Amino acid sequence: MAITRKDVEYIAHLSRLEITEAEADEYTKQLSDILEHVNRLSKLNTDNVEPTYYVMDMKNVFRKDEVEPSVDRQKVFKAAPSIENNGFKVPKII
């Protein structure tokens, strides 16, 4: 499963990354090399093996649904690139 330049452009779009022509070429080669290495996994038989998404045997850690103080809103806005009327301001969406 070699990765094509078209794949790389599509993945860049999904990743919300603008990349140059030269970068697209470079990533096509490097990602192909890495995936070729990784493809060895396909040869292993894992028919009756469950995936390990988390190593610890913990499920659904619950806490009481109680209101607690959160991070102060004005502190959060201090780090924002652009704010207006107590909201994050962004360029036109549609």
Added chain:
Amino acid sequence: MELNKQTIEQLHKQLIEKKIKPSDILDSVYKRVESVDSKVKAYLMLTKDLAYDMAKKAGDRIMKNDNVTDLTGIPIGIKDNMCLEGFNTTCASKMLEGYKPPYTATALKNLIEAGAIFTGKLNMDEYAFGSSTENSAYQTTCNPWDLSRVPGGSSGGSAAAVAADMCVAALGSDTGGSIKQPAGLCNVTGLRPTYGRVSRYGLIAFGSSLDQIGPMTKTVKDNAILLKYLAGIDKKDSTSAPIDVPDYDSNLRKDIKGMVIGLPKEYMIDGMDKQVKAKIMEAVKLLEANGATIQEISLPYTDYALDVYYVVAPAEASSNLARFDGVQYGLRDTSADNLIDMYKKSRRAGFGKETKRRIMLGTYVLSSGYYDAYYKKAQKVRTLIKNDFDKAFEKVDVILTPTSPTTAFKIGEKAADPLTMYLSDIFTIAPNMAGLPGISVPAGFDAAGLPIGMQVLAAPFAEQKIYDLTNFYQTKTDWHEKRANL
């Protein structure tokens, strides 16, 4: 001996006897930073005002004998991926240049409560993607043992700062080997705790099923002391383990009689430096002569660990890094006239090459049509790797290996080829995939005078066994006391 060169244990004794003040230690640390960090380049930022303020508070605590801990008055350096409220936290990325988080990581809060002092923020590979600090957007840290070589990574700044006595101890974080590998290359003692041992709240996420914060110190004893304060359950991290934290340093055994050490035959790979192997076998002989039993073991799926890692870690990274979108914090490109372009241009400007590469790789293996073939497949093989270790720990107490197949490589040597760079983490990745705790301790030097690290692993939450064995080793050797001439 200058105060900056001493251990937590030695300094604590003088502090409580009121022979020295916390600010004396701090003076000595900053004097050292002043004289050598222009060469080593370990710190991204010094937090002098904060540090002297913390030193004053620690001094007051000691004077009043009020809640004095082992860490009260001890200067500690922080890897720059841990949030400290009001202070730059960059993750060595342009994306977070000047970012001051509105909250503090739990691990750091624990240290503040214990009365420790923060000296500054230490360099790393951007978002912890790398094994050399060459991926930092700001500077490449140099190995104190040879300034033309890398300190390892991603916690290279932390390792170099401890090795060069520019702090008494440091915090690192470890996903695929980012504490152990630089510790090994810089002659430092670095532990990656069991997944879930230390809260990840406030650690800027890379691979959420792998990341752990851990101590990097001058001795095993110091490491045990520091972990005691870092570890524990945190309601802000639901993956932190509800398991009691032992008094690691007080519990340390005086001998290693009857301990069973496993040597995995799969770790004797081609490409391993002969001098590294020789030093590790020397250590094994020493441990055997002191009552440990050596057993060859097999971890058959070791060879696939790197492949699994380079699917799972980028997959998790690509989704974690989706948060950097130029909206709530971080860099924003202001030239775009619509939202999608703003995302794309901001991320282009804010992220370095390796970061983009990992985001792309992770997005690909998670994308429709490839998820089962790559991501799910890798997680299944991860189970096989974990099973290997589970089986081994039925027979042995600890597993011993080199930390890295070679000593520190030259700056620039592996930068162009990501795959070769990835191979330097080959011994640390497999145990990390299984969530195991592991340490790297100094085990000697090669002919060029470069440090060699020895990795010791144990079953989940068996950090005590690791400390027992390696602390004993440090009572019989003096590799960890050696310092580079700077």
